[in-house]
Amino acid sequence: MLNEIKRGIFFTLVTMVLLGGGYHVVLWGIGRVVFPEQAEGSLIRRDDSGVLGSRLIAQKFERPEYFHPRPSAVDFNAASTGGSNFGPSNPEYLKQVQERLEAITTREGVAASQVPSEMVTASGAGVDPHIPPAAAELQAARVANSRSLDLTGLRELITAHTEGPTFGLLGRRRVNVLELNLALDETFGTPAPADGTTPVEEQ
Amino acid sequence: MNTDYAAIVITILLTVATSTLLGGYMYRVFTGGHTWLDPILEPIERLVLRLTGVDPTEQQDWKSYSISLLISNVFMWLATWTIVTLQQYLPLNPDGIGNMAPTLAFNTISSFVTNTNLQHYSGETGLSYFSQMFTITFLQFVTAATGVAAAVATIRGLAGNRLTYLGNFYVDMTRATIRLFLPLAVLVAMLVMWQGTPQTFDGAATATTLEGAEQKIARGVTAGVVSIKQLGTNGGGYFGPNSTHPYENPTPLSNFIETWSITIIPMSMVVLLGYMACRRKLAVVIYATMLAIYLPMVVFGVAQEVGGNPAITAMGVDQSTGAMEGKEARFGAALSALWAVTTTVTSNGSVNAMHDSLTPLGGLMPLVGMWLNNIFGGVGVGFINMLIFVIVAVFVAGMMIGRTPEFLGKKVEAKEMKLASLALLWHPLAILVGTAVACYVWATTADPNGALTWLKNPGPHGFSEMLYEFSSATANNGSGFEGLGDNTAFWNISTGVVMLLSRYIPIIAPLALAASLAAKPAAPETAGSLRVDSATFGVTLWAVIVILGLLMFMPVAVLGPIAEHLALQ
Numbered sequence: 001m002l003n004e005i006k007r008g009i010f011f012t013l014v015t016m017v018l019l020g021g022g023y024h025v026v027l028w029g030i031g032r033v034v035f036p037e038q039a040e041g042s043l044i045r046r047d048d049s050g051v052l053g054s055r056l057i058a059q060k061f062e063r064p065e066y067f068h069p070r071p072s073a074v075d076f077n078a079a080s081t082g083g084s085n086f087g088p089s090n091p092e093y094l095k096q097v098q099e100r101l102e103a104i105t106t107r108e109g110v111a112a113s114q115v116p117s118e119m120v121t122a123s124g125a126g127v128d129p130h131i132p133p134a135a136a137e138l139q140a141a142r143v144a145n146s147r148s149l150d151l152t153g154l155r156e157l158i159t160a161h162t163e164g165p166t167f168g169l170l171g172r173r174r175v176n177v178l179e180l181n182l183a184l185d186e187t188f189g190t191p192a193p194a195d196g197t198t199p200v201e202e203q
Numbered sequence: 204m205n206t207d208y209a210a211i212v213i214t215i216l217l218t219v220a221t222s223t224l225l226g227g228y229m230y231r232v233f234t235g236g237h238t239w240l241d242p243i244l245e246p247i248e249r250l251v252l253r254l255t256g257v258d259p260t261e262q263q264d265w266k267s268y269s270i271s272l273l274i275s276n277v278f279m280w281l282a283t284w285t286i287v288t289l290q291q292y293l294p295l296n297p298d299g300i301g302n303m304a305p306t307l308a309f310n311t312i313s314s315f316v317t318n319t320n321l322q323h324y325s326g327e328t329g330l331s332y333f334s335q336m337f338t339i340t341f342l343q344f345v346t347a348a349t350g351v352a353a354a355v356a357t358i359r360g361l362a363g364n365r366l367t368y369l370g371n372f373y374v375d376m377t378r379a380t381i382r383l384f385l386p387l388a389v390l391v392a393m394l395v396m397w398q399g400t401p402q403t404f405d406g407a408a409t410a411t412t413l414e415g416a417e418q419k420i421a422r423g424v425t426a427g428v429v430s431i432k433q434l435g436t437n438g439g440g441y442f443g444p445n446s447t448h449p450y451e452n453p454t455p456l457s458n459f460i461e462t463w464s465i466t467i468i469p470m471s472m473v474v475l476l477g478y479m480a481c482r483r484k485l486a487v488v489i490y491a492t493m494l495a496i497y498l499p500m501v502v503f504g505v506a507q508e509v510g511g512n513p514a515i516t517a518m519g520v521d522q523s524t525g526a527m528e529g530k531e532a533r534f535g536a537a538l539s540a541l542w543a544v545t546t547t548v549t550s551n552g553s554v555n556a557m558h559d560s561l562t563p564l565g566g567l568m569p570l571v572g573m574w575l576n577n578i579f580g581g582v583g584v585g586f587i588n589m590l591i592f593v594i595v596a597v598f599v600a601g602m603m604i605g606r607t608p609e610f611l612g613k614k615v616e617a618k619e620m621k622l623a624s625l626a627l628l629w630h631p632l633a634i635l636v637g638t639a640v641a642c643y644v645w646a647t648t649a650d651p652n653g654a655l656t657w658l659k660n661p662g663p664h665g666f667s668e669m670l671y672e673f674s675s676a677t678a679n680n681g682s683g684f685e686g687l688g689d690n691t692a693f694w695n696i697s698t699g700v701v702m703l704l705s706r707y708i709p710i711i712a713p714l715a716l717a718a719s720l721a722a723k724p725a726a727p728e729t730a731g732s733l734r735v736d737s738a739t740f741g742v743t744l745w746a747v748i749v750i751l752g753l754l755m756f757m758p759v760a761v762l763g764p765i766a767e768h769l770a771l772q
């Protein structure tokens with residue numbers, strides 16, 4: 001029995017050091033060398049090397065000059081992510097969806113049937129970086145108006161930022177909202193700040 | 204949508220095809236054969252055994268094997284419990300996470316030691332990097348290996364002839380960890396890192412967004428956790444929302460790799476049985492029976508999610524891409540439904556969409572997967588559950604044709620049937636009694652103002668939340684209807700105890716059963732013997748699983764998901 005206890009303790013300690021420590025450190029080393037950008041979280045940096053965001057993490061966009069991401073149950077808090085966990089029949093939830101729908105149809109001036117379900121439902125983690133192309137198309141007129149742009153040029157930009165399924169097979173067609181908005185600023189200039197503060201220069 | 208269906212077919216076909224290869228590799232590993240990875244892995248394996256003080260030639264009978272299993276698990280529990288309750292004082296805590304509270308720590312450690320990975324905490328706010336490494340990752344490796352070791356010993360018992368010894372626990376355990384899980388985990392971690400999963404010791408990044416707001420972005424040693432959580436049917440995510448989080452599952456390609464990782468080892472276990480017991484036809488029959496339950500569940504689940512939420516269709520929204528609440532735009536409804544079924548039939552429990560927000564019948568599929576708990580099942584243990592159903596099916600078939608039930612030439616008698624029944628009946632007992640107690644506690648502590656207290660959703664869906672929690676704890680699955688406010692003393696303690704019992708009863712009873720069969724002489728099979736490697740037996744097995752496994756859950760299915768479905772129409 002004493003031997004059993006000894007083996008239990010030593011096996012725990014040895015494998016804990018090996019799998020908890022060694023394994024992670026080796027992977028960290030591989031990440032540093034082979035995938036340095038991904039390993040630190042696919043961050044996008046400004047000219048002054050401050051962090052602007054991550055291309056994998058949605059950030060909040062409310063201004064009319066930008067494309068908006070999907071609704072978030074955690075208000076885009078990337079330090080405490082999560083979904084709404086609303087069941088499909090919850091009256092409180094359905095009221096929320098209805099309110100989102102009304103807000104969108106009013107803001108974009110479109111009919112309910114033009115609104116893809118992604119834009120009225122909260123994403124799984126609350127930081128979904130993508131919207132379907134139809135959701136970008138939906139917002140194009142509003143963005144073009146508030147920036148006084150030609151709609152065709154804007155549509156070209158959306159098409160250029162639309163990703164298809166991987167190998168033509170895996171996943172949905174989608175647009176990365178942050179990357180699209182960055183490209184928007186790059187191509188057409190940063191919009192004047194709404195609240196009198198100076199615009200932040202980004203890369 | 205069409206590409207999604209093609210993607211699902213190809214994912215399943217590729218996983219089945221590769222499982223035949225990995226099954227062969229596992230056969231060589233567990234019978235002491237040589238593999239091409241030996242030059243790297245054999246020295247590590249020898250080192251672990253030497254430091255542990257194990258004589259690799261020592262053989263153990265089922266009792267000694269079970270004692271080693273239990274004692275090692277006790278020390279893993281104690282060591283990791285100490286870490287999470289003291290994590291504030293330990294290194295590698297850049298985001299300053301506090302110590303874990305006692306009942307939450309009891310639940311969390313019981314959850315991870317039993318390979319369940321039910322999480323009543325959220326990773327980015329509840330655990331330091333040190334805990335993620337030395338508690339979560341460590342347990343995700345060794346508990347998966349514990350399941351594989353138990354399954355390998357059970358197979359040896361079933362295949363053996365007048366056999367007393369089932370093998371050496373620590374040798375099986377070390378081989379499973381070092382030669383099976385470690386190389387696969389490194390490979391998968393590298394692939395998901397390539398796709399965008401972080402692996403960093405730096406703390407949360409602070410970003411200033413394009414609109415000028417501040418956004419804190421939690422990161423960490425994510426890639427190493429993601430790979431082993433998938434491969435070891437653990438399922439415990441690095442972040443709260445698991446593989447819905449873009450860092451845990453950045454692209455459709457990472458989603459494909461992770462879906463593959465969920466089922467590859469459970470599928471390979473069946474192939475391993477064919478090799479180890481020299482019964483390839485039996486393995487084919489079991490594999491086909493599992494597929495004949497899994498595939499219809501996938502088809503049904505996908506159809507539900509793609510069909511969308513009727514209440515939202517009624518608002519006039521374009522729901523052509525399906526029900527998207529709690530799902531990610533890059534995966535869509537179909538691939539999320541595939542994952543939901545796959546993760547619950549295998550007792551994995553990771554998610555790439557929030558299950559609480561699935562459509563009612565789409566959410567019934569994960570429940571069915573956990574109620575059966577043997578369609579591929581958890582690494583090792585799911586396969587053991589399947590063997591128990593095989594024994595019961597043999598018994599039922601034997602009774603039907605009026606012959607003494609035999610399995611692999613051994614008579615199945617009262618003692619074996621008692622052990623099989625014990626393993627089998629514990630499962631519905633824990634789920635149904637647990638849910639009943641939870642309903643009672645909820646009703647007696649109901650808020651006079653009509654607040655839902657620990658439930659997020661009213662009506663049948665609230666009932667489903669409690670049912671799901673106990674199904675998940677009992678099946679050692681770990682996914683949840685996460686709207687349930689489960690970090691309370693009641694939920695932490697009740698599900699903690701259920702997870703522990705539901706792990707060790709279905710491991711030890713089958714070991715005793717296998718040992719009992721192993722000790723018997725094998726009678727030569729004659730024309731009068733029951734052929735277990737025939738299509739007829741496969742159909743019998745399928746019917747026994749569906750009828751025995753599901754019928755007792757029919758009433759709760761009607762009260763929860765089915766009632767909600769009818770109300771939504």
